[in-house]
Amino acid sequence: MDTFFRSPLQVPQIILGMALYQSYVMYQVISGASLRGTFLGLLAAHVILVTPYVIVTCVASIEGRGQDLELAAASLGASPFRVFVQISLPVIRQALIASAVLAILISFDNVPLSLFLAGGGVTPLPVQLFALSEQNLTPSLYAAATLTVAFSIVITILLEKFVGLRKALQR
Incomplete structure (x- = not known):
């Protein structure tokens, strides 16, 4: 399963765009x-990408943390859902936030995939900026x-304030 889910990392984005276009x-x-050329198709492609x-x-x-907290909660009678919501989810909160920000940045910066799959009605900002820079x-x-750049700086400042980016990087 690990190889299956990591396989899009090994494929160049232009090849991924061509393959998704052919699949569509x-x-x-x-x-x-x-x-092709719909918001749903572009969204599905970006979800596959990130x-x-x-x-x-x-x-x-x-993998970096132990299962001691979950086992202790389960041995005290907590249901699996409660263990996940009250123990596991808060522990991996920073990883979820970091992966969400990473996914947004990768999706926002992706021109090859958007060039292949965007249509006349849907033009993502990177494609529009690319077209402007060519003219x-x-x-x-x-x-x-x-x-x-200002948006990226604001997001970084907000992450530092609410999540503690320095603390997350020190772990």
């Missing part, structure tokens, strides 16, 4: 419904780049 064409031929990063981050956090360098391109 085959799906359209078989079912008659099209995923899933390995989320799994690697969360599995590393889960000429305009002030709107510089403004979008500045806003992107």
Whole structure:
């Protein structure tokens, strides 16, 4: 299972984009419904792209801690659901937040996958910025780049304030 979920990390993103495009064409031929150029198709592709990063981050956090707390809670009569919600989830909270931020950044920065799967109605921001940079360098391109950097800085500051980024990196 580990190899299956990490396999998209080994494939270049342009190959992944081509493979998903071909899969969407085959799906359209078989079912008659099209995923190409739709928000749902783009969302599914980005979920496939970021899933390995989320799994690697969360599995590393889960493997790095012991099962003593869960076993103690279970031996005291807690149900498996309660053990997960009150013990396991708070312990891996930082890994979940880190993997969510990583997934957003990777998905936001992905141009090859979005180029293959975006249609006329759905144009992601990285594709639009890429198209603008090919034509000429305009002030709107510089403004979008500045806003992107500012957004990243704000997210980092918020993570530091609410999660404790330094504490998470020291573990």
